[in-house]
Amino acid sequence: MIPERLLLGLVGYKWILFTRLGEALLPRYHDPACGSLPDRLAERVKRALWWLITRDMLFSTGLYRLTRELRPAHALPFHLAHAGAMPRGYARAVRRGLITAKVSAVEAYTDKGLLLPSGEEVAADVIVFATGHRRLFPFLDTSVRVHDDDGRLRLYRGIVPPGVDRLGFVGFRQVFNNVMGVQLTAQWLTRHFRATLRTTPGEHEMRADTDARLAWQEQVLPGSGGYDFGPYDIHCADELLRDMGLPSRRAGNLLAEYLLPGGEAHRYAGLTRSRSGS
Numbered sequence: 136m137i138p139e140r141l142l143l144g145l146v147g148y149k150w151i152l153f154t155r156l157g158e159a160l161l162p163r164y165h166d167p168a169c170g171s172l173p174d175r176l177a178e179r180v181k182r183a184l185w186w187l188i189t190r191d192m193l194f195s196t197g198l199y200r201l202t203r204e205l206r207p208a209h210a211l212p213f214h215l216a217h218a219g220a221m222p223r224g225y226a227r228a229v230r231r232g233l234i235t236a237k238v239s240a241v242e243a244y245t246d247k248g249l250l251l252p253s254g255e256e257v258a259a260d261v262i263v264f265a266t267g268h269r270r271l272f273p274f275l276d277t278s279v280r281v282h283d284d285d286g287r288l289r290l291y292r293g294i295v296p297p298g299v300d301r302l303g304f305v306g307f308r309q310v311f312n313n314v315m316g317v318q319l320t321a322q323w324l325t326r327h328f329r330a331t332l333r334t335t336p337g338e339h340e341m342r343a344d345t346d347a348r349l350a351w352q353e354q355v356l357p358g359s360g361g362y363d364f365g366p367y368d369i370h371c372a373d374e375l376l377r378d379m380g381l382p383s384r385r386a387g388n389l390l391a392e393y394l395l396p397g398g399e400a401h402r403y404a405g406l407t408r409s410r411s412g413s
Contacts, residue, residue: 136218136219136220136221136225137152137192137215137218137219137220137221138192138195138196138220138221139220139221139223140195141188141191141192141195142191142195143191143194143195144195148220149396150394150396151188152215152311152366153311153312153366153368153396153397154369154393154394154395154396154397155171155173155369155392155393155394155397156173156393156394158366158367158368158369158370158397159171159173159174159176159393160173160176160181160184160185160212161181161212161215161355161366161367162178162181162212162354162355164367164370164374165347165348165351165352166348166370166374168374168377169370169373169374169377169383173393182210185210185211185212186210188211189207189210189211192211193206193207196221196225196226197226197227197230198226200226200230201226201229201230201236204238205229205236205238212366214357214358215365215366216356216358216359216363216364216365216366217358217363217365218365218366237251237257239251239252239253240252244262247259248262249262269286270282270286270288270307270360270362279296279299279302280296281296283349283361286360287349287360287361287362288304288307288360288361288362289345289349289361290304290307290308290345290361290362291336291341291342291344291345292308292323292344292374292375292378293307293308293309293320293348293361293362293364294307294308294320294323294324294327295324295327295341297338297341297342297345298338298341298342301328303324303327303328305317305320305321305324306320307362308320308362308364308371309362309363309364309365310364310365310366310367310368310371311365311366311368312368312399312400314400315368315372315399315400315403316364316368316371316372318400318403319371319372319375319376319403319406320375322375322379322406323375323378323379326378326379332378332379332380333377333378333379333380334378349361352364368397369397372397372403379406381406385397385402385403386402
């Protein structure tokens with residue numbers, strides 16, 4: 136869980152995690168054409184910066200005072216794709232006993248609540264089944280293969296299955312700001328169907344690109360299922376904009392481009408009217 140504010144509580148997390156400069160500190164994006172000069176920082180420098188950010192997060196929130204099982208097991212940006220905003224005062228409430236936090240599997244559900252593998256029964260008025268979902272498409276012809284043998288979605292750009300005509304998915308190119316990601320995906324898919332993208336690779340190239348991207352996700356975003364691009368909002372946007380022949384720099388000047396949060400939808404307004412190349 137990521138706190139709302141970092142750097143001793145002085146700076147909102149979006150000013151670090153949602154900027155072009157912040158994304159440049161992540162492991163390099165799979166598509167080198169979407170990189171910029173800050174992306175080329177040595178990996179050891181990036182690891183050192185994330186170590187400092189992680190230490191600040193633990194200190195600022197008081198997580199370091201909780202039991203080890205309630206603290207992150209790895210330094211950021213590991214598993215940042217699965218992060219959520221931490222409720223304000225969460226760590227303090229756990230320390231004071233207002234929240235009893237447990238990390239456990241569920242053995243069974245009972246009349247009173249749920250049973251843990253340890254044999255402990257936890258009473259509950261409400262149980263939230265936040266267990267994920269399986270991405271199945273029983274309405275598709277059996278010849279249309281959308282998953283690989285490991286259950287990962289095999290979609291070029293996270294949108295279209297290679298070798299299948301007139302089929303695309305909006306919503307499986309998931310990023311932190313998913314509303315923006317869905318809008319850009321819809322714009323890209325419209326151009327794909329109209330054959331007006333700047334380049335349209337053949338089936339072989341699509342499959343090779345998808346294989347390379349899945350290998351990258353397994354290393355950088357483990358457990359992403361082939362669709363979760365996590366914190367790479369701006370890189371994902373740049374990739375689709377480049378395919379569409381649209382400019383990826385949206386802020387007007389370099390300082391704003393790199394230091395201001397770049398995932399806001401207003402930056403991408405007017406794409407249907409844009410004709411200039413990047």
